[in-house]
Amino acid sequence: MPSATHKARLAALSETMKAQNVDVFLVIGNNWHADYLRYATDFGIQEGQGIALVRADGSTTLMLDDPTECERARAEISGCDVQYAPQLVKEARAQLMRSGNRNVAASPMHLLPYGLVNAESDVRFADGAPVIERLLMTKMEVELDCIRRASKLCDEGYIVFRDAARPGRKDYELVAEMEGFFRAHGIAENFMIIGVGGKEVRGMAPPGGKVLKAGDLVTTELSPCVDGYYAQVCRTLVVGQASETQLKAFSVYQEALEAGIKTVKAGVTAADVARAENDVFRKYGLGQYTTSEYTRVRGHGMGLFLDQKPQILEDVDIELVDGMTMIVHPNTYHPDAGYMVLGDAMVVRPGGHELLCGLPRDLFSVSAH
Template identity: 35%
Template structure:
């Protein structure tokens, strides 16, 4: 079994190898308030400040900085980066000095595109002669292949996905407001230790065209209730996409499920090491095209046909035109979620791991159109 220390060393070595290939003396993993995955990847610490950095030099010890004092103890206590400091934007002298002491000549900043100008100016002041480039793609690529240590955490997330979906189905009944469904899910997954949850929901019949946060709309008999349920466990997000019918499914709802299930199967059938996100998306979209629903694969009706999973909930997009290679042990969800006129917006999808000869489905929940008259019988 891989220890935490071995996992840390693996990650730092992987990133440093990529730094050497691109000529970086120093990598700054920047974590704004809503994109902290790179800071967590290098520190395994759950930070909550508005801005944080992990500074990884080509040689020597890493250091970390956060604008929230409580994060400093969290980072140091985790043990992956013990040299942790408070970054006071009003008095940033220590941050500037320590960066300057690195004497880095070429700096890569992951999430450079999200870095506020004030913080970028501090880096420039600390190392005025250094070249600064984006290292966002470098860390995206490093995080793409999951270690066994990471996969163990993601499998725990998968069990919480299944439990959350079961809680979703168990409460469905006519008259229940959408927010009560979400409350039941939140209670169950938090009981199981989820750090966070991203969840969308929609209910209705064939007029539903998308998914939103929960409203006070009350469920009616015959409604199809859809969700993307994405709990975070130990830092790792995993998603399940399912639809359920309040009562008994109509013929149209069953035909809709068959179409979407065929598309999920088609996406999974092409998965193998070296497949591209584009190819997985095309395989799904071709099912819709073959059945005469190709227009509903466009951006007018849908965003992606899936996306990567890991320390960020929405990584590599599975979309036509994205030729990112999906190597063995990458993890992503295949979900052809979109509107069609058959029965409205439909949600269906499973997270998978790329294996040596195909894919492993990470959730145990049956892929079917759930009907409450069956579940509650």
């Protein structure tokens, strides 16, 4: 039997398919974008690529191009007809052709393979965004439970990260500690990037072999995934005692995060939250560090994808609604201290928010010896 979460998702999906007059909903996924496939089938794809066809009557076919993934799907999920399809695109096309000329929608459109849309067939794909985008952004209570559990692991995980950070350790060794912690807790997926160094560091990236030394800022975002749902936390630590300059710089991030979080409630827009964060930077003459030259976003939605809509930017007018989950993070470069990060996850509520992060919003420091 499908899990309670999956059952609830299928019911919601079936309703929107009906409302949008969609007969077949095609979703595609891989280890980068596993969210759409997970929503429709409950399968967390790890290797290769998968395509699922969800029909109006709820019957679902999941095709996978990796034989071991196919067997894993048969063991891990129920309610889907799982098929091994080494020629994935050709097989999906053939199945669509066999089902006749119906109203087919697909998501995410940016991953839709050329071989599907370029075939000599009369299958036309409508953009499936109206069917699923809202469902991905706004979570049901069963989905929120997963995100709450992931957030708890963010808090516990960051303590492990902090305690593992010491001079002489390589950045990828810190990642190893984190992954070991998450695997030990049954977490199969995590997203994390890291920054190590001083003012020369302009952002976070995968570890490159840098060795931690006294005075370094160490930035990270941890994003464990529970039953497909990601939560995230961003924190910065100093190897050794934080300097006055570092503390003064970090206080801007603390103020900006607080301003952003205060703004979050149902009815405001993503732009309102970004503006609240950025206004703090502008107040201190740091406005230029809120631009794309120095930072990507001021936060984002999170769920089955860790960087989902709405992106928190001053030009994004998506309205926040009850049940959305997001992280507010005024991460950017500071000219006096370097790249710093600070971010907390939350659920949007009618009068405000439910904070998911329990960590202090401090500039942490660890022994330099």
